[in-house]
Amino acid sequence: MINFEKSLNPAQLEAVTSTRGPVLVIAGAGSGKTRTIVYRLAYLVHQGELPENILLLTFTRKAATQMLRRSGKLLNREMGMVSGGTFHGFSFLLLKKFAQSLGFSDGFTVMDAADAEEVLKGARSELDIGKGDKSFPRNRTVLSYLSKARNKEISLQVLMEQEAMHLINYLEDIIRLEREYFLEKQRLSLVDFDDLLFFTERLLQENPEVLDYVRSVYRHVMVDEYQDTNLVQARLARLIASPQGNIMVVGDDAQSIYGFRGADVGNILDFPRDFPGARIIKLEQNYRSTQPLLDLTNCILSSMGQKFEKNLFSSRLEGPKPELITPASDTSQAKAVLERIEKLSATYPLHEIAVLFRAAYHAYPLEVELNRASVSYQKFGGMKFSEAAHIKDVLSLMRMVLDPPDLLAWTRGLALLKGVGPKTALRLYRALNQGDASNAAQETERFKSRSEQFSGLMHLLEQQRQFQEGPYHFLKEILNFYRPILEEKYMEDLPRRLGGLEQLEQIASAYDQLDVFLADMVLENSEPTGLQAREDTLVLSTIHSAKGLEWSAVLIIDLVEERFPSRRAMLDPGEVDEEHRLLYVACTRARDYLGLFVPESLYHRVSGFNQPVLPSPFIREIDSGLYSRLRDDQYAKIPAGYKSRVSVPPEMSRGFPANGYCRHKIFGRGKVVQAMPPNKYRVNFPGFGLKTISGDYLIFED
DNA sequence: AAAATTGACATTTTT
DNA sequence: TGTCAATTTT
Numbered sequence: 001m002i003n004f005e006k007s008l009n010p011a012q013l014e015a016v017t018s019t020r021g022p023v024l025v026i027a028g029a030g031s032g033k034t035r036t037i038v039y040r041l042a043y044l045v046h047q048g049e050l051p052e053n054i055l056l057l058t059f060t061r062k063a064a065t066q067m068l069r070r071s072g073k074l075l076n077r078e079m080g081m082v083s084g085g086t087f088h089g090f091s092f093l094l095l096k097k098f099a100q101s102l103g104f105s106d107g108f109t110v111m112d113a114a115d116a117e118e119v120l121k122g123a124r125s126e127l128d129i130g131k132g133d134k135s136f137p138r139n140r141t142v143l144s145y146l147s148k149a150r151n152k153e154i155s156l157q158v159l160m161e162q163e164a165m166h167l168i169n170y171l172e173d174i175i176r177l178e179r180e181y182f183l184e185k186q187r188l189s190l191v192d193f194d195d196l197l198f199f200t201e202r203l204l205q206e207n208p209e210v211l212d213y214v215r216s217v218y219r220h221v222m223v224d225e226y227q228d229t230n231l232v233q234a235r236l237a238r239l240i241a242s243p244q245g246n247i248m249v250v251g252d253d254a255q256s257i258y259g260f261r262g263a264d265v266g267n268i269l270d271f272p273r274d275f276p277g278a279r280i281i282k283l284e285q286n287y288r289s290t291q292p293l294l295d296l297t298n299c300i301l302s303s304m305g306q307k308f309e310k311n312l313f314s315s316r317l318e319g320p321k322p323e324l325i326t327p328a329s330d331t332s333q334a335k336a337v338l339e340r341i342e343k344l345s346a347t348y349p350l351h352e353i354a355v356l357f358r359a360a361y362h363a364y365p366l367e368v369e370l371n372r373a374s375v376s377y378q379k380f381g382g383m384k385f386s387e388a389a390h391i392k393d394v395l396s397l398m399r400m401v402l403d404p405p406d407l408l409a410w411t412r413g414l415a416l417l418k419g420v421g422p423k424t425a426l427r428l429y430r431a432l433n434q435g436d437a438s439n440a441a442q443e444t445e446r447f448k449s450r451s452e453q454f455s456g457l458m459h460l461l462e463q464q465r466q467f468q469e470g471p472y473h474f475l476k477e478i479l480n481f482y483r484p485i486l487e488e489k490y491m492e493d494l495p496r497r498l499g500g501l502e503q504l505e506q507i508a509s510a511y512d513q514l515d516v517f518l519a520d521m522v523l524e525n526s527e528p529t530g531l532q533a534r535e536d537t538l539v540l541s542t543i544h545s546a547k548g549l550e551w552s553a554v555l556i557i558d559l560v561e562e563r564f565p566s567r568r569a570m571l572d573p574g575e576v577d578e579e580h581r582l583l584y585v586a587c588t589r590a591r592d593y594l595g596l597f598v599p600e601s602l603y604h605r606v607s608g609f610n611q612p613v614l615p616s617p618f619i620r621e622i623d624s625g626l627y628s629r630l631r632d633d634q635y636a637k638i639p640a641g642y643k644s645r646v647s648v649p650p651e652m653s654r655g656f657p658a659n660g661y662c663r664h665k666i667f668g669r670g671k672v673v674q675a676m677p678p679n680k681y682r683v684n685f686p687g688f689g690l691k692t693i694s695g696d697y698l699i700f701e702d
Numbered sequence: 703a704a705a706a707t708t709g710a711c712a713t714t715t716t717t
Numbered sequence: 718t719g720t721c722a723a724t725t726t727t
Contacts, residue, residue, distance in 0.1 A: 059716095060716090060717090086717065087717080089717090112717095113716095113717095131723095132723075134710075134711095134722090134723095138711095138712090138721075138722090139721090140721095193716090193717050194717090196717085197717090257715075258716070260714080260715060261716060261717080358714070358715080359713080359714045359715070360714085360715090361718090362714095364718090381715080381716090384716085418704095419704070420704085421703060421704045421705080422703085422704090423703060424703075523717075542714085542715065542716095544714085544715045544716070545715090545716085563714095566713095566714055566715085567713095567714095568713095569714085579714095582715080
């Protein structure tokens, strides 16, 4: 028997035991949110509720499985029966079950971003829009506007006035495109991510019997990360739970970081209004971070306007202050990070250390350095595993056996064959899946005799249809077929891609139903890591992907202007606020150690040189008493008395005059003794004497 | 019609 | 840097 009173603090206990009616839990970072949800699940089960009658909507699959695992441990038995997942995943299952009610008599296929682009491309050539016009926005850009307008539930016109004034002339065209995209989806029984949510809402609104069914099954609803839901998701929650229903939502308005895809902090602020009589519970005690770290995150918090007052306090008083480290360039930053990690790894296992960044590509220089030092790491965020071209190829080949016939999969799969392009692929698809049987047989035979590859593939598919092997074995067969194609198509980085396919095999081996495997690959962000992160593996992650996770040591890199906040966000004060919250989320991931890295210059591809950058405004406004500047010997060698200092990081020496003597030697810091207009300087480098250097190679320090 | 080549361009974040 | 779209070659 679990002792709830002993295991929880009073606020947590109240959240756990308030099982009747609506409850809003405002959970500050590190306040035991997951623990509360897990104990509440256990509590409900103890009260006699059946796990399958509890619906747990979380933001990511990762979070869901983590919770189920923890509650399984707590209850000493399987909690696998708890229903749950992402809003999208839940919607998919519901739609699949009631597809006929929505007019999909033969089922439907869920598109990922690449599929949607393909459909839009078709619509565009159909309507002959933007042809040869170089300033017409890209397909993916157009799609992002369509999606954003839908998620924010504003018209395209309003959205474009807000975010893309320079493209407003194309408004008419884009509206026509949207219409055609919509029709094409309908014709092909395709459903995009946004459709999943809106169709589900329609399903529940228009079919009282379905709504009754859903409400009778899910007697308790819990929603995690409520601050990141958008309008339609909030309405779905309301529909499923009903206004007087047993619903608990958990969130933190200070951690809302998904505004860009329509998340609305208003949902959490309006919860008391949407669910009259809702009980509001605040979790303010922080169990994660030491007080010095909390002082810094509270400082970040205090400079943001927050709606629900929070006062986080820690029970962990001891610990070092956060560190601020300022390497000369992004490459030196990578080295400095590596150094820190090596020191930290004496205290913590590698998987308890994480490096976080604003955008996935910010980690490139670090990845180079880690590979060089052969430190193993896992990277989260950025391009999704299942969106890599070779993975999509293989998945398309597998999708070719499914019903209803998946046009996008067929055209992609067939176009892999020699001598087959878009046109032929389409013709074959029509012959095989739409024409009458004799015509299909004829066409197939004709093509088989011409293309050995084609007959090989057809044989594979036929076999699969007959014997219905599991995903793993089918994948093996498909890979035998695909490997030669891969070798020709992607000669350059074959090893990496082969590695990816191996990971795919691993994922597939965990499934026994082909259609479930394929749907999951599109819908759930199935990571190649499997269920558990490997031991002794460093974590690299975008801050967005780090949401809800925690590590003993967290290092945040590239805290400079233009990158954090990102340049695009600077246009809109609302977006700057969101970036601010993003930094808050990043810093609150740390338990013991927090390292803030502010490089003084970044490599600039266009010019080929490093360009000086300023620290992020978010860093500048932190009270400097709250962190310690790392006194790193490598950067503290400047003799006293040097006033006008410059530094030349080693990686800049590349551009130095090739006459030998300073190519690899002059770097570090020196004093400018004479300026030689327009752009040369006489610099005295300790130990090397006077050199004349072009201003392009220098970073001025004061 | 497919395959290869060139040229332009933009670079957040996720389901 | 790599990706996408338009253009030329096969």
